[in-house]
Amino acid sequence: MKSVYLESPNNIKIKEVEKPVRKENEALIKIKSVGICGSDIGAYRGVNPLVSYPRIIGHELAGEVVEIGENSKGIKAGDKVIIDPYIYCGKCYPCSIGRTNCCTDLKVLGVHIDGGMVEFFAHPSELLWKVPDNIPWEQVPAAEPLTIALHAIHRTKVTAGEHVVIIGAGAIGLLAALSAIAYNAVPILLDIVDERLSFANGIGIKHTINAMDKEAVEKIKQITNGRMAEVVIEASGSNAAIRNTLDYVSNAGRVALTGWPKKETSLPTNLFTMKEIDIRGSRTSAGEFEEALKLMSEGTVDVKSIISKVIKLEEVPEAVKELSEHPERYLKINALI
Known part of the structure; x- marks a missing residue:
């Protein structure tokens, strides 16, 4: 064969x-x-x-x-x-x-x-x-x-009405955003490629932000009425994106790390404590x-x-x-x- x-x-x-x-x-x-x-x-x-x-x-x-x-x-x-x-x-x-x-x-x-x-x-x-x-x-x-996207949704216990920042508009990120909508949550999708963000808008994902935008944190704050995102799903594997999850997540929020980085990421662990963030790996x-x-x-x-x-x-x-x-x-x- x-x-x-x-x-x-x-x-x-x-x-x-x-x-x-x-x-x-x-x-x-x-x-x-x-x-x-x-x-x-x-x-x-x-x-x-x-x-x-x-x-x-x-x-x-x-x-x-x-x-x-x-x-x-x-x-x-x-x-x-x-x-x-x-x-x-x-x-x-x-x-x-x-x-x-x-x-x-x-x-x-x-x-x-x-x-x-x-x-x-x-x-x-x-x-x-x-x-x-x-x-x-x-x-x-x-x-x-889609099961990988759903696993991240489950690991962070997404519920209706919550804002879910998703970093990475590849297949997993897009499916995570569509899954968030299925859970009656509000996805906010970030990527560095504008064409992918435009594509996301075309399939019903309302909120998209270029991750290189210096106002990204402020835009998330506006969408979430100042709260920031209760959930952040990192689906790119970028070290910079992993670091940014801590800025995008709300106090008492949850983060799922789905992307596979190629090297270690240096993180300000004081933010884990100050915001009391739940950080969870999300594997397959x-x-x-x-x-x-x-x-x-x-x-x-x-x-x-x-x-x-x-x-x-x-x-x-x-x-x-x-x-x-x-x-x-x-x-x-x-x-x-």
Whole structure:
């Protein structure tokens, strides 16, 4: 079968590999659609120390079940499913309290182990979620980044009427803003690229601010009637943005750090105490797929707006190269197989 194969950093191609044979606890899935993620670009560039080579990439995956044994979710052959790509041990302390995304032996598809940009894929049956029929194949993979946005919403316990500053208008940031609207909160989206902010306005995100604007803090103060934002979600990974969360958040506010910075950030910890801020890491997701699929199926969160382009599997290597060289041109590129 065909696979998207990273021989080494900056060396990506379509390669024939063996079709998998499922284990007893696994399902065999005919992959129908995949999404290209920032982690795939990081693997291509060779900047993610967790990735070893060669590696088949891909963790935003949807398909049709070909074979499956008994499972607790009632999934059967022929079902349309999305794959939860975070394989956890189920035995460590985080797993014992339901924080499976923090598993001490977590295996992420396309990073620690081979991913699913292939024609057929075997995956644990319990890590599959049945997909409503009204979600088109090309949109299904977007449920995975939506779970990451929802996890940040959950980690900060966003409630109706609150203001949520979101830093970074990439796919995760936009989905976090749309999720905030779904929770009847008020998103305020920041980015350094005006075109992305204009795009956000076009999909219903009213409040946008260029993060380079010297009046950014004052503008947030005006929108929030002087309170500042009860919640700040950092989704860019920029060190400057991480620092700015402390200025944007209200007293007694909450901050979720979703972006992955490349180096340490120096922070004035006195503000943690003075404002009594709750600062929470927000890593991938844990149990959000069902909600993500429901929001998509009901049209509450329109993921179609963030899909810039739909291609074929054979075109993925060139698309990865283009995303690496020109990330500003696209939000999400998905592929149909």
